[in-house]
Amino acid sequence: MYISEIGLYQFxxxxxxxxxLHPKLNILYGNNAQGKTNIxxxxYICATARSHRTSREKxxxxxxxxxxxIRLFLNKESRIEKIDFHLNKNGKKYVFINEIPVQKLSNLLGIMNIVMFSPEDLQLIKSGPKERRRFLDIELCQIDKIYLYNLQQYYKVLKQRNHLLKSIHLDKGQEAMLEVWDEQLVYFGEKIIESRxxxxxxxxxxxxxxxxxxTSNxxxxxxxxxxxxxxxxxxxKLKDSLDKDIKTGISSVGPHRDDILFKINNNDVRTYGSQGQQRSVILSxxxxxxxxxxxxxNDNPILLxxxxxxELDENRQADLLSNIDNIQTIITCTGIEDLILKKLHKGFLFHIENGFVEPQDSKFL
Incomplete structure (x- = not known):
């Protein structure tokens, strides 16, 4: 799959x-704060219905x-999908696929598959478990609709259970109602654990x-x-933690507290890995x-x-670029490295300045 065209209006x-855009390589270059990342x-919003920069898309x-x-044309399996994404100041979002309104934003997931790689990803190892769970959920929701449904249901039940826990703290008579929510939490939680x-x-x-x-083995x-x-x-474990949960009003057990570990030669990279090793792990x-x-x-995702x-040294840049020959890649950068220019025989170059996009001829750089 690849994006053939994208339009932005008041974005x-x-x-x-x-x-x-070119089906393979697209480079957006220019100084900082000119609008490269905005594209x-x-x-990202058209793929996931959310921004990777803010929780308030408005x-x-x-x-x-x-x-x-945002209007985007996606070439996928010999057909074109037109995605229109509207953002309103009141916080509402409206999506149309091929002019047909999408009733649930979650239905957008899986239409366009992307892999995003930004400097913030290099902090994935050092950051807290929340960011690593977010990584799991974003990737799984793009490729597994059943996982998406189970995740949505789990968090709905979790919210209700936490609300009830706070009520029980004030009125013990409501404790009998917990069993219903616990059964559902376990049902959906088990499926999430298995998928993860x-x-x-x-x-x-x-x-x-x-x-x-x-790393040459x-x-x-x-x-x-x-x-x-x-x-x-x-x-x-839910039963064992009940007294604690009632006191705090928060469910302390479940996949909403999961984590993932990165290890090199059985050593935790977060604790013992050098900065170079951590970057190599994220690249891998x-x-x-x-x-x-x-x-x-059974198709290529789009790489952003x-x-x-x-943020990568020349060797890691080469490792990355050598693995993206067959997929559409959109790169933002402040300057054009020789390593990138070598690939421009099959791509487009754009200069971004103050909200204006100017196609460039790489032969004259």
Whole structure:
């Protein structure tokens, strides 16, 4: 799959632009704060129905405007999908696929599969478990509609259970109602645990081979799923934590507290890995994402590289670029490296300045 065209109307610092993209390599270059990342954000929103930069998508509407509109044409399996995404100042979002309104934003997931790689991803190892769970959920929701449904139901039940826990703290007579919510929490929670374990095992196997190649077989990478509770004892652990949960008004057990671990030669990379090792691990992870999505959907995802090449040394840049020949890649950067220019025989180059996009001829750079 690839994006053939994207248009932005009153989105971030853009008034009204339309860009025709190359099926393979597209490079957006220019100084910082000119609007390069805004284009990637628009693509990300059309794929996931959310921004990777803010939880309040209405912030993406141009200053003093009432709405923003993203229009994207996706070439997929010999057909074209037209995605229209509207953002309103009142916080509402409206999506149309081929002119047909989408009733639930979650229905957008899986239409366009993307892999996003930004400097923030390099902090995935150092950051807290919440970010690593977010990584799991974004990837799984793109390729597994059943997982998406189970995740949505789990968090609905979790919200109700937490609300009831707070009520029980004031009125013990409501405790009998917990059993209904506990049964549902366990039912959906077990399915989430199983899906996450399967996904982590798959991506670990792929990332391990990639990492071995990157490090000339000097390092053995493993990615391990660290569930907060095993599904076989989830129900029992809920009962054991009941008194604590009532006191705090929060459910302390379940997959909403899961984590994943990255290890090199059986050592925790978060604790013992150098900065260079941590970057190599994330690079291996991102390349594994691409490979896994290819296998799951039988098509290539779209790769978004947001100013990440400047964070990688030349060898890691080469490892990354050598693995993206067959997929559409959209890169943002402040300058054009020789390594990138060598690939421009099959791509487009755009200069971004103050909300304006100007196609360039790479021969004259």
């Amino acid at each position: 971030r610092n853009y008034d009204n632009i339309n860009i025709k 990637l954000e628009a693509i 912030e993406a509407i141009k200053w003093e405007k009432e709405e923003a509109h 374990r399967d996904f982590v095992n798959k991506i670990s196997n792929i990332a391990s081979m990639i990492h071995a190649n990157i 000097k390092e053995n990478l493993s990615i391990e799923y660290s569930p907060n509770v095993k599904k076989e004892i989830f129900k029992d 992870l991102k390349l594994a994402e691409i490979d896994l999505i290819k296998k799951e959907i 590289l947001d100013d990440v090449l400047s």
